[in-house]
Amino acid sequence: MARVQFENIYKRFGKVEVVHDVSFDIKDKEFMVLVGPSGCGKSTCLRMVAGLEEPSEGQIYIGDRMVNGVDPKDRDIAMVFQNYALYPHMTVFDNMAFGLKLRHFPKAQIQKRVEEAAATLGLENLLKRKPKELSGGQRQRVALGRAIVREAQVFLMDEPLSNLDAKLRVETRANIIKLHQSIQTTTIYVTHDQVEAMTMGDRIAVLNGGVIQQLGTPQELYDRPSNMFVAGFIGTPGMNFFPGAKVVAEGDTTKIVLDGMGQVEVPADYAKIARDAAGKELTFGIRPSHLEDAALVGEDSQRSSIDGTVDVVENLGNELQVYLTAGGKNIIATLDSRSRVVAGNKVKLYVENDRMHLFDTATGEAFF
Ligand SMILES: Nc1ncnc2c1ncn2[C@@H]1O[C@H](COP(=O)(O)OP(=O)(O)O)[C@@H](O)[C@H]1O
Ligand SMILES: [Mg+2]
Known part of the structure; x- marks a missing residue:
């Protein structure tokens, strides 16, 4: 487990700057939410932690290590995306084991980790099934399981609930919170949904136009918004x-x-x-x-x-x-x-x- 730091991060695509001087310090074991409207730079920030994008300026640290230039596979992170496509021809077990097999983990260890993750996520009885034999929520839990078995230092989640219907979204939201309480891996969670942000985050960073508007606990953002953007964005109905x-x-x-x-x-x-x-x-x-x-x-x-x-x-x-x-x-x-x-x-x-x-x-x- 580890803290994650952004130090004065800028990201430009060609001439267009989409992330402007973003700094934050995510504590070990913390569940940090990045929230903001579509196109504000949330995924870009997450992808820079993952190493899928490199910052144009600034430093990123995972633990004590500066990870600029470090290959994604060497960053010790696990990622869950909105489109968490499972392999349709593989069982739940094999889907969860796949990443470990690729990394040549010993068979017994794979077995142990998959079984533990399945128990954490309530998937014990579904390990032999194929994805098409699962509900949307179960599939989403398999995608989480695939991340958990990696036992990475940091979880990165990019709108992992947005493909689920409203009821399932609320259920899975609670599952992810419970999961975090039990395994306590430092997590960065991206969403455009302020209710998700408020209910899940230990702290929330509100982004707009590539700029952090405010960073604080849900209660701080609600009680003391630092500007009209945050005041209007956090809380339903808005201010x-x-x-x-x-x-x-x-x-x-x-x-x-x-x-x-x-x-x-x-x-x-x-x-x-x-x-x-x-x-x-x-x-x-x-x-x-x-x-x-x-x-x-x-x-x-x-x-x-x-x-x-x-x-x-x-x-x-x-x-x-x-x-x-x-x-x-x-x-x-x-x-x-x-x-x-x-x-x-x-x-x-x-x-x-x-x-x-x-x-x-x-x-x-x-x-x-
Ligand atoms: N590879 C890319 N090339 C050019 N522009 C990009 C690229 N990736 C993202 N962008 C732009 O950067 C901005 C932020 O995108 P993104 O981080 O995906 O936003 P969010 O996840 O908050 O919806 C958007 O304007 C998007 O069009
Ligand atoms: Mg995005």
Whole structure:
């Protein structure tokens, strides 16, 4: 097992630079997720760890060894791809054993490793089957098994669940987490799906346009996104943004005024930062679950609220997902299921003001 480091990595294809100055330090045994929209450079980063691409600049370390220029087969990594094609004419056992046979492992050792991996993945009873006799989820587990038997220092997984249907994806996601808990191999996991990232990662690096936007634990990214990209990308539904926010200071009180919609009292901890930011173009941000029907909240709702008109109410049983128009913008609020909001009516939404965010509209950077 090993840590993996990127030091100021750049990658260019011809003149096009697709990875810009990426640095990170993945700890031994850590499960690190690289997440971002399609084309942001996730696979390229992973392929550079694997040695399938060489960085244009910068150093990559696996353990204490700089691996730039080292052949993929000498890097001690195992990879699971989205297209994990198994050999159709081989049994599950032989599919899992294939890589070890190629490397001339002794037969007894191959037997032992395949059996152990099969036990870890719940494939013991399927070893004699051919891939066509397996479900999609079982095949995916065989692909994982093929990686596990290598007992590599690092696992690299590139969107390994994207060929599975929604239910199986959730199941296999849990399987991969359990697998990591039991074998604890350092893992780099690439996905475009922020829910996968949030549920699986010890830490997450959010990439956009070949640049790391933020690197942190799932909770850090959710609570303290460092810019509007991360704020909008992490969390479902995404954060509501209100451009044109004004900071107004009245004595000891600092407020954010949203023209024609309402106002929100800035918590004491953030008041100075808000006042200092007052000269800039500002965007106010609040997550759907940090809005509530003011009718269900006490006095607090007077000081921090937004007025809107309800467009659609989706009752999910445990909560309401409400689509509204506020200040000419479409927003989403996740309300308590006791709320009696009705489509077409006006509503006052309480803003949990200690969960508010304020961004520099020009740069997207968060003040808080
Ligand atoms: N071999 C290549 N030659 C030229 N451009 C490439 C090559 N591989 C990837 N790219 C480009 O690099 C960018 C990042 O690709 P990729 O890392 O595959 O993104 P992701 O995995 O995040 O979807 C994309 O614009 C892609 O078209
Ligand atoms: Mg990719």
